[in-house]
Amino acid sequence: MTMGAQGTPVTSSELLSVVASRELVARRTVFAGIGLPTLATELAQLTVAPEIEVVYESGVCGAHPSHLPETIADSVLITGAEAVISMPTLFGCVLQGGHIDVGFLGAAQIDRWGNLNTSVIGEWDSPAVRLPGSGGGVEVMANAREVFVVMRRHTPHSFTDPLDFCTAPGPDRALAEGIRPLGAGVTRVITELGVLAREGVGHELRLVAVQPGVTVGQVRAATGWDLQVADAVTTVEPRPPRSCACCARTSTPAASIFAEP
Amino acid sequence: MTMGAQGTPVTSSELLSVVASRELVARRTVFAGIGLPTLATELAQLTVAPEIEVVYESGVCGAHPSHLPETIADSVLITGAEAVISMPTLFGCVLQGGHIDVGFLGAAQIDRWGNLNTSVIGEWDSPAVRLPGSGGGVEVMANAREVFVVMRRHTPHSFTDPLDFCTAPGPDRALAEGIRPLGAGVTRVITELGVLAREGVGHELRLVAVQPGVTVGQVRAATGWDLQVADAVTTVEPRPPRSCACCARTSTPAASIFAEP
Amino acid sequence: MDRTDRPHRTGRTGGTDKVMTMKAAVAAFVHDGDTVCLEGFTHLIPTAAGHEIIRQGRRDLTVVRMTADIVVDQMLAAGCVSRLVSSFVGNSSAGSLGNLRRRIESSDPEPLAFEEYSHYGMVCRYLAGSQRLPFHPLRSYGGSDLPRVNSDLRKVTSPYPGPDGEPEQIYVVPPVNPDVTIIHAQRADRGGNTQMWGLTGVQAEAVYAARKAIVVVEELVDDEVVRSDPNRTLVPAHAVHAVVVCPRGAHPSFAQGYYDRDNAFYRAWSAISQDPDRIQAWLDEWVRGTADHAEYVAKLGEEYWAGLAVGEALSEPVDYGRRL
């Protein structure tokens, strides 16, 4: 746990969101799913990327919330929004139609190509852990121009190859089956240890930045495959800039927003 | 031209509409396309079949018009309606979804199986007459439980076999191609000479009623194939019952409603 | 059956009065072994209907729902469900579902057949079902393991050349046609013309896909209210078989403009559902121990509901015009 600008404790969730939000600079439309991605996109819009348009997985476009939303379906996202669209329009026309620049996903497992597992740990028929499943993850991966992944825990169990199950495949797996997805798949993975990046089809994830105080060796040791490392690995800016200012714009205390479920 | 109840002239359109509207007794949902079918369904709802629900090809359900509508898209059908739905919902969910009991169609040509031509007279590539085309006719024929056809002119050119072109095929033609439509196809044809009926798949149209003063022989002579005739041919009730009452419920004179375009 | 058990004709033009009690509607339209769709994407979740299904002790249901959340976990705990078709099984972002996980991970107390789709896969199943299509195509699943464990995810070859001029394959999903779909909405008229606002999800398609449909509403309104804004009617009367008036019936989810989401309950459920005994006690007290949803609402108490109250934010009216 690090400390925020005003001395408040910064949880891992907040740190991940802040780093993720920075990556959104210069992107245009973002698709925000359930959980951490919502926080990251909200933060981005309120801080480093005010021009991005966030489309929520609930169907809200152009939200102007009176309070910082707790979920993608929070009623404050709907009241005063520019548009609320149905699921067929959202997934069919907006996402599959190719209007999304960046999709945000979480996962229990990720492999070196950015394929994601959100279904089961263990065997499908008798899983050790039943995870929430695809949600819109399969669609985000297939249709967003690029995908950012936020992983809460960077361990060899979550960064593993092969996956126990591939729920949302990146373009390499899709192409191997003869199906051509629209986007590049995962291009950023943000964890509590650092940031991995991937160029697109045919490329593996590479370590490009570490969190303050974390070494390249630590990240490689926490990764379940032989992780590639960029020539110049940078260090993530430690202080979450303006995140507290953004929370101050609303009446919701940061602590409640960033609480782990 | 015959005379209506109150001595007003009854045009052929009005007569056709009145006869057609009577056939709607005991039907539940009716799909009303452009032109004459609109008049027939409006009349039916206002006279002999007040319980029928009319779904207009424009997307209006449960209309409560302040004035007798001139078209399926008349603004008086929309204001005060119970629902207005989009084209994808109308054609996809309501019509193709199987919610329509009776569809109403017009045509330039009809054959003995109730197949319809609304595309061209003559050859497709260099037609003598370019007709309006399918509209929703292909869908109405494929998806309504049964189809009523109103034909303005009963002549060997319009009652012809084979058709110059089959736009909207009945189930016999569809089944011959291995495709199974939902409904029975055309079950009633109403003309200025009489009423033809058809039982469903495998059956031809049969003359079941003649307009007052018309003989079976005249109808057969006006039909371009050897028309089957029912054992007991009835005569159509001559007076358009309550049709003027229905017009009186609105502020539109009957004459303007029933004028030929 | 009392009079409210079946729709009866009224003098209402072109309409049938379909208002029934929840008890009567569930008795009439939800049977053991049925495929029951409950839709509502985080908003307007038909919780009260799920509770009545529990009260009436339905068994062996196949539940179809994009986001299987608290109400599904409760129905699982009550032993109503033998098969689940879903694209997200979790307690929103508040945690996981104890009963669901025990059923799938340990067959405790009995196995649960589970068919996993993606969100858009579910949407396309409703689209196919509502439109009477044999399948619906979607640009998902290429390279996924889901088709390996779900044989209903299949491919067709497009009859048009792909962007590179070569034949193109695409995944398709089959239609779903539930025996009954149940949705919750803000308001309807007695005939079933149903108006919703805020998040509208996939409810209209889920209704059209079903053989029968129950609409549960916060408010029954006069025909004139509905007819003042026909574009707001997302589900027309012809697709509805029962209208159930059940205020606050979407709790703990929300009804835009009526009451807010009960986030505390979502968090609490994650704890309750970890413990099979606690959840049975909860069901005994709040579902099996209440006669109907009105009693559940009263038991929570007005002070509780005050905490979920919302202020007013009215839409600006639009003008439909009238002929002069």
Add this chain to the structure above:
Amino acid sequence: MDRTDRPHRTGRTGGTDKVMTMKAAVAAFVHDGDTVCLEGFTHLIPTAAGHEIIRQGRRDLTVVRMTADIVVDQMLAAGCVSRLVSSFVGNSSAGSLGNLRRRIESSDPEPLAFEEYSHYGMVCRYLAGSQRLPFHPLRSYGGSDLPRVNSDLRKVTSPYPGPDGEPEQIYVVPPVNPDVTIIHAQRADRGGNTQMWGLTGVQAEAVYAARKAIVVVEELVDDEVVRSDPNRTLVPAHAVHAVVVCPRGAHPSFAQGYYDRDNAFYRAWSAISQDPDRIQAWLDEWVRGTADHAEYVAKLGEEYWAGLAVGEALSEPVDYGRRL
């Protein structure tokens, strides 16, 4: 190009000001040889946009429109169109289209390529186009001669067994992706969030199917008006490239709540379009002879418009609620 020719950033949160003149929008987004979709099913027909295309002398357009009616006949007469994709070619129920018939029946003065679909075939082409699907299935065309003359109507075999257990075939249509779609609507904000009511047809899908979209509106409204009723926004800003303010731009069709359909004009057109000289004279006077739609409106005169005026019929507001 003047400043209004291209969207420019403003301080508006998350939005771009896309307001342009009709002249600038057509100049920017409609080019010779383009595929241009004009949608609006009998209601909100983008006539003024069609007139501006005529004024700017576009050539060799492929026009995509379900109901090819007066505005298409006019564009044909002006020589703008070489190909038409449609499901109904007629002057509503008022008669037939003279130019269109001469072009197709007699190649007079030049041939017109014509692709005939059914209404739902067109809808499905927009659905496929808007969803980036390689095709969309529909239960039409079995036994029809249309597939014989339109090779884009094709069949696929469903990968699921049919009702009789045997393989099932179904027709499909290909996507349509116009270079530009133009629609008319009641109102939008400066960013392009577009609200429509009354008949809404297939406009949203036609916009999403297009590479660029122009929305022509009766009224530009403040953001707060749109945001008071987000469910009314059928076309969100992200799908719109230009907003053109053009009151009465749907004449002779109607704009629900703004003005009624000009039935007399529909009937008059059937006569005008029978005579090639009369239609050119009409175009010279009313289109080529007017600088823009405002001049066309003024030329008709206030008395004329008074005959199309409608009274008020306001929708009852709904409550979106606000957090307390």
